[in-house]
Amino acid sequence: MALRNGPDEFGLVTRLLHWTMMLLIFGQLALGLRLERMEPGLANLWLYGLHKTVGFTLLALILIRITWHLASPPPAPLGPHNALFWAARAAHWTIYALLVGIPFTGWAGSSATGIDVMIADRWTAPPLVEASEAGEAFWFGLHDALTKLLMALLALHILGALKRQAEGDGTLTRMLKGRV
Ligand code: HEM
Ligand code: HEM
Incomplete structure (x- = not known):
């Protein structure tokens, strides 16, 4: 089982990063949406701490993922180089940028409260x-x-993946098993 990506293959490292981060991001979004409706107090302060710790973990993971992809580029999306191909690439790059930017804005906002992060x-x-x-x-x-932008893009990303799976072009199989 290849660790590195190939021209037509997702290696194990990329797949593990993709699916582990997916779980953490879904949890982090759900927790964030709960925090948004809470008043911080002694009873729920640990939830803020949890969100910050998972946020820093995600920041470390996305930096590892970007570094890994510079060292071992992932394969291009399958299919003809049409508008959807470029939309998929643009969505992936925007998701990377958001996953770097979002933790820094959370960190900056938390710093601005004056409480130790x-x-x-x-x-x-x-x-x-x-x-x-x-x-x-x-x-x-x-x-x-x-x-909110991340959630909208992820909805499109997931719908796109499911649509391609329904069309049977192997995109999802490749992210799950490495190759078609
Ligand atoms: C990829 C990482 C992260 C994701 C996906 C994420 C997601 C969210 C979401 C969806 C919300 C609710 C919307 C809002 O009020 O802004 C939220 C709130 C919050 N986030 Fe994050 N977050 C991340 C990283 C961080 C980090 C690193 C910190 C701090 C060090 C942080 C601190 C907070 C705080 C304090 C709130 C509550 C803000 C409020 O009460 O309005 N987040 N986060
Ligand atoms: C938080 C959730 C998710 C994030 C942040 C995310 C992000 C990404 C990114 C950045 C890529 C580009 C390749 C890479 O960097 O590894 C990618 C590829 C992919 N993702 Fe996701 N993803 C998420 C959830 C999902 C889900 C739920 C599915 C399936 C229903 C999915 C299916 C795929 C597939 C099939 C590819 C390969 C696309 C191709 O061959 O071009 N992703 N994802």
């Missing part, structure tokens, strides 16, 4: 911005907008 209750992440109410509103507003 903790990772796994153990390490303190350095503040990215000075504490201010305006900064908090701006960075969390951006965090919110970018996560």
Whole structure:
């Protein structure tokens, strides 16, 4: 079983990163949407801590994934080089950019609250911005907008994958098993 990607093949490392991150991102989005409707207090502070720790884990994983893809480029989408092919590529690149940008906006918003940003209750992440109410509103507003964009793109991404599976072109099989 190949670890690296090939011209027509997704290697094991890419597939593990794709499906592990998928699980973490779905959990993170669901948790974020709960936090949005909560007032922070002593009873739920651990949920904020959990969201931040998973967010930093996702930031590390996306940086590993981008580095890995520079070292071992994933295969191009299957099928003719039509508008859908380029739409799929653009969606993948935008998803990478969002997965880098979103954790930084969450980190900046959390820094702006003036409270220490903790990772796994153990390490303190350095503040990215000075504490201010305006900064908090701006960075969390951006965090919110970018996560909504991510959700919309993921819906398209998943619909696209299911459509191609229904058409039987092997796209989903290749992300699950490596090759068609
Ligand atoms: C949080 C959820 C997800 C994210 C962030 C995500 C992201 C990505 C990205 C960036 C790629 C490009 C290749 C790579 O970097 O590994 C990709 C490929 C792919 N994803 Fe997802 N994905 C998610 C969920 C899903 C789900 C639920 C499905 C299936 C229903 C799926 C099916 C695929 C397939 C089939 C490919 C290969 C496309 C091709 O051959 O061009 N993904 N995904
Ligand atoms: C890929 C990583 C992340 C995803 C997908 C994500 C997703 C979300 C979502 C969907 C929300 C609800 C919408 C909103 O109010 O903004 C949210 C809220 C929040 N996120 Fe994240 N987040 C991520 C990383 C982080 C990180 C790294 C931090 C901090 C270090 C963070 C801190 C917060 C906080 C404090 C809230 C609550 C904001 C409020 O009360 O309005 N997030 N996140």
